[in-house]
Structures are given as C-alpha cells and as structure tokens.
Amino acid sequence: MSATQERPAGPTPVEEKAPSRLVPVGRFVLTLLRMPSGLFGVVVMLGFVVMALTAPLYIHPDDLSVTQATGPLLAPPQHGYPLGTDPAGRSVLLLVIWGSRTSLAIGVMATLLTMVLGATIGLVAGHYQGRTGRLLMHVTDWFIALPGLPLAIALAAVLGQGAASITIAIAVTSWTGTARLVRAQTLAVGARPFIERARALGATDTQLITRQVLPNVMPLILVSSTLTVASAILAEATLTFLGLGDPTSVSWGSLLNNAFMQGAVTAGAWWYLIPPGIAILIIVLGFTLVGRAVEHALNARVQSR
Amino acid sequence: MVVMQVRAHHEVDLVGPCARGGKPLGTGNPILKDSRVRQAIALGINRPELVQKVLGGNGIVGAGYLPPGYPQFFWKPSASEALNYDPTRAKQMLDQAGYKMGSNGVRVAPDGKPLEFRLGIHSDDATDAAIAPYLKEWMSAIGIKLDVNAMSFDQLNNNLAKGDWDILMDGWSTGPDPTYLLSIQTCGTLPEDNGSNGNTDAFFCDKKYDKLFAQQQTQFDAQQRAATIAKMQSILYAGNADLILFYKNGLDALRTDQVTDYLQGTKAANGFYPLQHGFTSWWKAAPVAGAATASEKASQQSSDAFKWIGLGVLVVLVVGGAVFLLRRRTAAERE
Amino acid sequence: MSLVVQPEVPTVSGPEEGPERSDFWVYLARKVGAAIVSFIMLLVVGFIIFSLMPSDPVSALTRGRPTSDAQMNHLRSELGLDKPLWERFLTFVGHTLSGNLGYSYEYHQPVSTLIADRLWPTLLLMGSSTLISIWLGMWLGIRAGWHPGSALDRSASAVSLALWSVPTFWLGLILLVVFGSGTVAGIPAIFPAGGMQTHGTAGGLALSHITDVAWHLVLPCLTLVAVIFAQYVTIMRSSIIDERGNPYLLTARAKGLRDEVVRRRHAVPNALLPSVTVIFLQIGGMIGGAITVEVVYSWPGLGYLTFTALRIPDLQLLEGTFIVFSAAVIVCNLIADLLYRALDPRVRRQ
DSSP states (O other): OOOOOOOOOOOOSSOOOOOOSSOOHHHHHHHHHHSHHHHHHHHHHHHHHHHHHHHHHHOOHHHHOSSSOOSOTTOOSBTTBTTOBOTTSOBHHHHHHHHHHHHHHHHHHHHHHHHHHHHHHHHHHHHOTTHHHHHHHHHHHHHHHSOHHHHHHHHHHHHOSSHHHHHHHHHHHHHHHHHHHHHHHHHHHHTSHHHHHHHHTTOOHHHIIIIIIHHHHHHHHHHHHHHHHHHHHHHHHHHHHTTOSOTTSOOHHHHHHHHHHTTHHHHTOHHHHHHHHHHHHHHHHHHHHHHHHHHHHHHHHHHTO | OEEEEEEEEEEEEOSOOBOTTSOBOTTOOGGGGSHHHHHHHHHTOOHHHHHHHTSTTOEEEOOSSSOTTSTTTOOOOOTTTOOOSOHHHHHHHHHHTTOEEOTTSOEEOTTSOBOEEEEEEETTOHHHHHHHHHHHHHHHHTTOEEEEEEEOHHHHHHHHHHTOOSEEEEEEEOOSOTHHHHHTTSGGGSOOTTSOSOOOSSOOOOHHHHHHHHHHTTOOSHHHHHHHHHHHHHHHHHHTSEEEEEEEEEEEEOOTTTEEOOOOOOTTOSSSOOOOOGGGGGTTOEEOTTHHHHHHHHHHHHHHHHHHHHHHHHHHHHHHHHHHHHHHHTHHHHO | OOSOOOOOOOOOOOOOOSOHHHHHHHHHHHHHHHHHHHHHHHHHHHHHHHHSOOOOHHHHHTTTSOOOHHHHHHHHHHTTTTSOHHHHHHHHHHHHHTTOOOEETTTTEEHHHHHHHHHHHHHHHHHHHHHHHHHHHHHHHHHHHHSTTSHHHHHHHHHHHHHHTSOHHHHHHHHIIIIISSOBTTBOOOSOSSSSSOTTSOOTTOHHHHHHHHHHHHHHHHHHHHHHHHHHHHHHHHHHHHHHTOHHHHHHHHTTOOHHHIIIIIIHHHHHHHHHHHHHHTHHHHHHHHHHHHHHHTOOSHHHHHHHHHHTTOHHHHHHHHHHHHHHHHHHHHHHHHHHHHHOHHHHOO
C-alpha cells in the first residue's frame, strides 16, 4: 500500500492560500468511475451495503429461526433453496445475506476504531518531531513486530467471546499501518509554507493539527480506511471461525465455524461452505479495488494541480 | 469399527441458590423459585427435535436423572407425570400463575419484574452453542426471554459455585454405581456461607430425597435399591431443578488390528454392568502382539527424523548461503 | 493473510565512518540491542495481557475437590500468586528466559514440552510453504514485471489480488472438502482428511513414512502457498519494474546480451535485495495463515495447539505460544536487517 505522494508546492505568483478543504467531488468521482476496476469496486461495495441494510425487509425472522425451519436438513441446492440448507433446515442463501449485516458492521466498526487510533498516533508522531515523535515511532515499529493473529487470539481470549472483543482485537493489530502512513503524510504537510505562516500567526499545536494538517491528511485516511475495511472483514471471519465470536449471531465467519464444527466437511456439504467464502471474496475485492482506485484518482488530482 | 455407548446426559440447571445453612447466595433470579415457572419451561422444550436436529439422531430423549445405559436404574415418568412438549399448556400455566404477557412479548411477574433469564453456555462446547438458539426461540414462544452468555469452563463453574446464574447448561456422565451422581443433588453438597466447598449443580435440597439417598446406600437387594432410586428420580423430575434434555451417545472408534479384548456392553447382559465405557472397557484390553513397541519406536523415530531433516535443511541453507555470498564477491571478475 | 501486516522495509542508514569491519559490528550490536529491547517489551505486554484474565488458577486446580480456604491460600502462596505484581513479573521473566513457560492444567504437562513436541510439524509446514511460495512468486513476479502490462502480468496481478482477498481457512476448507472427503462431484478422496501421518505406519526415516507425511502435507501446503505466493509476486514484480528503469541495464543490452540474460544475471540479482528481506519480514503474517491452516487440517503443530488452548482457555499455554511466535518474528526481523546489510553494498558503504 503506497502512500500518496504530495509534491512540495512550488512558488506561485499569487499568494498561496490554504489548500481547499473541499475536494472537487464531481471530478474526483468521475475519475474514479472511469476506471473499470473502480467502477466494479463501487458497485460491489454499494450493492453489499444496500443488501445488508434492506435484508430485514425481505427476510422474515422465521427464515432464520431454527425451530421454525421447514427445510430438509443439510440438503444440497434444490427447488426453493437455491443454495441448499444448513443442519437446522434453514436456507443458506438467506443466512448468507443476513450474515452480511454482522460482518459488515464489525468490519466498519473495527475500521473506525483503527482509523481513530492510528490517525491520532500518526498525527501526534508526525507533528511533534522531538522525543515524543521518536518514542511513538519506536512503539509503532515494535508493535509491527508482533504477529497479528496470535496477538488477536490472546486479546480475545482475555476479553471473552463476542463482537466487542473481536473489534478491539482487530483494531489493536491493524492500527500500525495507518499510523505510519499518517505520520509520513503529516511530515510532508508540515514542511509546507502555510503551516509556518499559521504558526507565526500564533496558532496553537492543536489548532494546527485539526485545522491545517488534518484536512490534508483526510484523503489518505479515506484510502487507507477502504483497504482497512477489507482486511478487517477478513480478520473478523478468521477470528469468528476460530470460535472467538458471539455464538448466537449469524455472520459469515460463524457460518463457516458452524460448518466446520458440525462436520460439513466430511459430509461434503459444499453448498454450506462455498457461499460465505465467495461473499467475503467479493466484498474484500470490492473494497480493495475501490481503495486502489481512490488512491489513483487522488494521485491524478494532485498531479493536475 | 465403532462402539456405541450411552453415557452422558445434558441438563438445564435452575433454581435460587443458597448455602448449607440456608443463607441465600448469588444473583439468581428469584422468579425461578416458582415451580410453576420451571414446569412451564420444561413444557416449552421440544426434546425430540433437539435429538434429531442437534445430535443428528445420535442420542435418546431425556427423561429420568440416570441414563438408559444402565437399564436397572433407568426411570421414565408415567403418562400423567410426564412433561412433554406442550407450549399451549405452558402458556396456560404461566397465565394462571399470574405472569401476564407484556407488550413486548415478555411476560411480567405480579411485582412488575419481567421473565428474563440468563442462559449460560460453555464457550468451548459446540453442542451448547447449537442448543442455545433452540432454547431461546422456544422460550420466547411462551413469553420468556433468554440472554445467552457464552463462558469459559472456569468462569461457568465459578458462577455456578457462587450462585450467580439463572439457567446453565451442564452435563454429567456416570459409572455403574449411581451414588456419586445422586449425591450431587443432596443437601450436603451445598456450599458454605462464603460460597466455597460446594459440589452442587443446581442447589437442589429436599429432605425426602436425602432420606431416600441414605437408604439406597444401605440396600443390598438390587430390586429394592432400584425401587428407592426410582422414587428419588421421580422427586427430581417433579422438582424441575435439572431438566434432562437428552442422553448423548458417546462414540468410540477402535482399531481391531491394534487392540484386542476391548469390552463392549450388551443391553441384555445378565451381569451387573451392561454398559461398558471409560476405563471399564479397557479392563482386559491388550495390544495385538508386536503393535505397541512398533508404534512407540515409530513415534520416537519420527521426532528423531524430524530433527535430522531440520538439521540437514539448515546445513544446506548455511552452505548454500555461504557459497552464494562468496560467488558474489568474485562476480565482477567473471562478468 | 487476513490481518494487516505492514512490511517494514529497512531504510538505508546514514553515513557511517571508519573501516567497514567495525561498522558491521556496530551495526550488529545496534540491531541485536533493538531486538533484545523488543523481546523485553514483548514479555511485558504478554504478562500484562494474561494477568488481566479474571480466572484464578487455584480454583482451576482444585475444581470439584473439597478444599478449605486455608488450603487454597497455601496453594496461592506456593504458586507465588500473592506476591506483588512487579515481583511476579520478574519471576515470569526469569522463568521464560530459562525455558520454563509454565504448566498447562489441561494437558498436565509443562508448556515447553508441549511446544517442543509441536515445533517440528509447524516448521515443516511453514518451511515447505515458504520455499515453494518464494520460488513460484519470484518466477511469476519476475516474468510479470519484466513485461508490465502484458497478458501474463495482468493475469498474475488479478490472480494475486483474488487470492489475497480470500480467507486462508476458507480456501483450506474448500480444498479439503473437494479433495479430501470424496463426496463432491464424484471426485474421490485423493488426499487425507487431516492430520500429519497415518497411524501405524513405520516411523523414522523410512521411505514409507516420508511419503506418508508428504502425502498429508500436500493440501495444507497448497493452501498456504496459494495465499502467500501472491505477496511475493507483487514484491518481486515491483522490484523488477523499479530495476528496469536503471541505466546499467542499457549498458548490458548494448553489450549485446540477450533479453533473458539481461534479466537473469543483471536485473534479478539487484531486484532480489529488497525481496529477500521482505520474505523474512512476512514471517509474522505467515504465522497467522499457518495457524488457520493447521486448524482446518488438524495438522499437529503450534497453531493447532494455540487453537485447542484457546477453546478452553488454557492461559499458560496461550501465553507460551504467544511468546514463542512473537520471539520467532523478532528473530526473523533481526535476520532480515542483517541480511539486508550483508547483501546490499550500498547500505554498507555510505
């Protein structure tokens, strides 16, 4: 994942005003959509979000109920059950659609947490370049050395099962990437003349960070966050598969966990195993492509200045 | 080759906990002290469906406290005593007892408290996790709300000992003599006032049960003893402190080319121990001649082999790396 | 790999004075010192995480047995649980450094014994997967990067992206159900459904044993390779693309060398430099993949041990495996740093 490179502003005939905080949205979105991968990514992303949000409209609680399920137990795809049934007789298709809600929710929450944590540390480390900055960078570098999954397992084991502990575990293992990116960007922005001018005018550090640096770092944070959602969804699936999630909620990871624990593999129930994974694959692809396309489009914007 | 055994029963523990001296313990919901509520819960559980869907048919529907693997002690309730799946009757019972249905689908006690109970399950037990949604849905169908809490084995036992629970999943297995299993339900297993030194699982305490327990320990005549134990199980069944969901079949697999004389039980055995499981199956077992030492040597050789292979790979890497680096130094001359 | 791991590409260090040999020792000392500091921080974090756990080892030990309060307090002081926190930490550090990683109450064995038993299978799995991934990733990455934009390049990128987006364990499950269960689309069960060896086969270096283990190794290795090699393709590809822009390659072509020779003898060795170090840095990410693959295939390694420890949870064992994994990553990062300096003359002479 490459950082967006900002070229230092060259001398301009007119007094350089602070960079506009409003990205020319129209042009940006058009650039994004002109790339086929970007278009595909946006369509997928929006498609899944819409599907997740509208699911309660067409999925009746009875479809998800184990006691009201009327389908054959663990049966292959057939009429009325396009993706077959699970061991309780529920339609796998409806379960996968319903599972997107939890998976997306945890993915987004974990990303938010990661972004807040990583961006804060990155901003502080990049802005205060003395001992504080160096110390924070050492801490970040050291954190990178910790292997992700064992740390997440340790945290989730201590915090107990459930969505909250998974979210925290993902955030704790993923913030370092964002922190480094934001720090690099903060350093680049900090070298620009308007920062010096603002400081001369008497702006405090907090004001500098929130009003001058942060808006310039925002686009980078956006890019980073779409890519982080992708890896957060993968991480949620893995941690839930290992049994760290809430056993009563339906998510893609829990579907795969149930399939594994209840012997779908030896029963050859491929219809129970394939769809959740395909769903994860498509949505992670979508978010990754969008992230890369946004990065491209931002680069195009920078170069066109 | 597979040996099928019946050995464990799954039960649901209920009731307000208290210490040996009668001091109430823990945070258990007092509504569960009402036996009508417990009876309604029992009526609201469809045990045959659990056996079919959760166990895949690999079990027997729960009835008495002791498993059917020991037919001389197995007890089934009579038709009038039985609490089979009947949600209509459960709802009637709760209505008559004064627990009116609230606006959000949860019944409310006369004092205003909702019928909301915590259900504790083992976080490392796939069967518990599979059963939980069924219980939750059946209970909400009769107006009771269950909050499922997954806990580690340690945590669950800690909470059990302190009485900090409403409904818990638990399971036991027993040998041919049921005394230990029956003792768990006596008053003597209640903890001391500070919650320690208890061995109970549902804080059940009934004087009549205790008297019968002492009696069965002294009876040598098999049929008399069985009759006493039957009465004890009838008391437990009516008490609804432990709801026996099912008896899960334990499955063992065995390689007959490696082991001989493994004892399997037979249902119609004339002897006292018709069911063999655990260490009793291995009582007379012996390895097939030559098999044991071979596999021991094999595993020792395996770990030795791995060490040699690992060492070899390391040597190759080091030598290869050294050769590679030396060649690089002279690469310019060879260009 | 599902959890985000940012490879830390070592930056080229500043000018160093003095003859090259003493430079090397200074560099080594600095890096080893940093590694030791990392290890100490690791112990601190490990201790903190696992002392947060609300469970009481004494009650776990005495479960189901009538124990008086006095006996429990005696056990507590025996296990050193009543000492102040800093003293417990020092004991913990001392034990860890001497190889005593605690005692597993579930398995009734010392943790270090359990870990030592499972170490070789994990090394076998990770080692073979790494070697194959490196070879495959480099082969594909070099060719894709040499002709950027070509059909090979685009399909390699697409496949890499797709494989990165797939959860490792899911790929393992699919391979297992298709090739190991014999119940899908009439495909027979070519590979075993899990484990590392068939019980009862001869042990040691017997050919039958080696082929048996290799047969069990195919699917887990394939799964890990599929997910990892994509990263090496990407790294190698971007390295080669960077190298292509260098003028010395023009010289090589002007000398009359064939395209293939230019690529193989001039571009690749230089492009290899960052790749080699990144390989070691990716070990941390690979550990996560190895854990999930071992779980899916019941491969009796450290990952499977972590998984079984997690379900109970057996905290001493979890702590032990956490420390072992993290220490391995620290060592690999150290090796990466040293290798980078050894291989790249530009870092040495500044």
